[in-house]
Amino acid sequence: MTFQSIETSSLAGSVEASPGATLLRRGGEIGQLAVSRYGVIFGFLAFWQVAATVGWVNPAIFPPLDAIFVALWKALASGRLVGDIAISLQRAGIAFGAAVVVGIPLGLFMGQIRSVERALDPILQLFRQTSALAIYPVFILFLGLGETSKVAVIFWATLFPLLLATIGGVKEVDGKLIEMARTFGASQLAVFRRIVLPASVPAIFVGLRLSATTALLLLIAAEMIGANKGLGFQVMNAQYNFQIPLMFGAIFLLAALGLTANYVLVSLQRRLCRWSDIAR
Amino acid sequence: MSVVQNTRPTTRLGEVTVRDLSKSFALNGQRLAVLRDLQLEVRSGESLAIVGPSGCGKTTLLRVLAGLETPDQGEVLIDGLPVKGVGTERAIIFQEPRLLPWLTVLGNVAFGLEMRGKSKAQAELRARHYIRLVGLAEFEAAYPRQLSGGMAQRVGIARALTVQPEILLLDEPLGALDAMTKLTMQEELSRIWREEKVTMILVTHDLEEAIYLADRVLVLTKNGASVPRLIDINLARPRDRNESDFVAMRKRLMAEFGLH
Numbered sequence: 275m276t277f278q279s280i281e282t283s284s285l286a287g288s289v290e291a292s293p294g295a296t297l298l299r300r301g302g303e304i305g306q307l308a309v310s311r312y313g314v315i316f317g318f319l320a321f322w323q324v325a326a327t328v329g330w331v332n333p334a335i336f337p338p339l340d341a342i343f344v345a346l347w348k349a350l351a352s353g354r355l356v357g358d359i360a361i362s363l364q365r366a367g368i369a370f371g372a373a374v375v376v377g378i379p380l381g382l383f384m385g386q387i388r389s390v391e392r393a394l395d396p397i398l399q400l401f402r403q404t405s406a407l408a409i410y411p412v413f414i415l416f417l418g419l420g421e422t423s424k425v426a427v428i429f430w431a432t433l434f435p436l437l438l439a440t441i442g443g444v445k446e447v448d449g450k451l452i453e454m455a456r457t458f459g460a461s462q463l464a465v466f467r468r469i470v471l472p473a474s475v476p477a478i479f480v481g482l483r484l485s486a487t488t489a490l491l492l493l494i495a496a497e498m499i500g501a502n503k504g505l506g507f508q509v510m511n512a513q514y515n516f517q518i519p520l521m522f523g524a525i526f527l528l529a530a531l532g533l534t535a536n537y538v539l540v541s542l543q544r545r546l547c548r549w550s551d552i553a554r
Numbered sequence: 555m556s557v558v559q560n561t562r563p564t565t566r567l568g569e570v571t572v573r574d575l576s577k578s579f580a581l582n583g584q585r586l587a588v589l590r591d592l593q594l595e596v597r598s599g600e601s602l603a604i605v606g607p608s609g610c611g612k613t614t615l616l617r618v619l620a621g622l623e624t625p626d627q628g629e630v631l632i633d634g635l636p637v638k639g640v641g642t643e644r645a646i647i648f649q650e651p652r653l654l655p656w657l658t659v660l661g662n663v664a665f666g667l668e669m670r671g672k673s674k675a676q677a678e679l680r681a682r683h684y685i686r687l688v689g690l691a692e693f694e695a696a697y698p699r700q701l702s703g704g705m706a707q708r709v710g711i712a713r714a715l716t717v718q719p720e721i722l723l724l725d726e727p728l729g730a731l732d733a734m735t736k737l738t739m740q741e742e743l744s745r746i747w748r749e750e751k752v753t754m755i756l757v758t759h760d761l762e763e764a765i766y767l768a769d770r771v772l773v774l775t776k777n778g779a780s781v782p783r784l785i786d787i788n789l790a791r792p793r794d795r796n797e798s799d800f801v802a803m804r805k806r807l808m809a810e811f812g813l814h
Contacts, residue, residue, distance in 0.1 A: 450648070450650065450652050451652055451654060453622065453652075454646075454648065454652040455665075455669060456622075456640060457620060457621075457622065457640050457644075457645070457646045458640075458645075458665070458666040458667075458669035458670060458717065459640060459641075459642065459669055459670055460669040464669060468654075468665070468669075469654065472654070472656045473656075475656075547656075549655050549656040549657075549697050549699070550655065550656075550699075
């Protein structure tokens, strides 16, 4: 009798312990994954903090992280940086949006028509290889120092990666798939809608991610050259006024902006291109 | 009475007539004749295999029949009407499955019918039937990347069958499959041909496959050097590869190619 009761109790105990154990194990696995993925960046930040606090580096130039975050928090809470963030987002957003609206349809069209693509390719290559910053003065001459020239220069730099990636995507569509559709009597429009478009989506996303990175790059450069508002301006301005923690704060904000943009595009890509990820 | 004779019968025909067909290609500035004055009659519901050495024009002939290539001379008639481009009475199965990677098995099989103007729901209903016929019912929701080579080719076959063609054109459909899968698929094709009662024109480089599947075998020669020969395969179905008649036929066909 006692023997039996011991057995049942131990059994009950093992049943009770097992979900906890699995939870623990899974937690451990997630922890391990986090360490392998974020260990280096965490170490880098920790090193920064320690180096600045102990005095391995000059804290006037490399302030400790807590000082940076305090400065950033103050600037955000007082509303000083909010306007800058808004205007920066607006500039990059309008330019990027315009590049999407122009670049993707134009790329889809150009990629389909060989003669158009051949005729326009040299000039596209020329424009792409000409640094947008080099022609920023030209934009300023034509459009003045206001918002338009800034948006225009960001648009210019953002358009080409997206346009070329889209053209490349369309050109690489497997001709055998198109022939297959034709044997079933598919119209030109159906071939475009059902084959060319979905087949180009992965390449378009490569272009979108490149363009988003370029947009932020050019945003900062344009704001550093000729602006009195915006995150790029604040980085420069903080440096002039020797507000080094605030300068690093603005830099971190820009990095966060880039990471967010990339994250959004990657998740969108995962959703739309599930078919190409399935075997991975 | 004459009215009745003039109306085209509603039953499926799938008769193919090839008249004086010639086709050449430009190769390094030279014209290379691959088909020369070819004559051919394919009966309704017949299974014809086209064999020959590589470069003899067997795939070209199939592509002309499919309407993907235009002949230099001569014409192709289907049920008495000349062929102009691709048509709804024909469906093609390629050597590669040519599946759309962003569609599921169901989406791929329904694709052909959708292109022919059927609604998605109608197309999927009929597609399901043919997915079952090729034995892939459990893989309806799978994507092409998750399929093996044999399974992918079955999807291609189902897609062609879903449009219910009179004539099924197959361009080395099993050429890229491994030996085991190939044998199973030959049995499947034989069964499908019997059940669907379609005219089947099959290009292959596998003589055994030709004998296993065909009523007649068309032997093409390189550069149209001699007149193509038609060989009747009068073997009972279902066929047995080890039967003495089958073996004798294989020997005979191999002798056509100078192989012993």
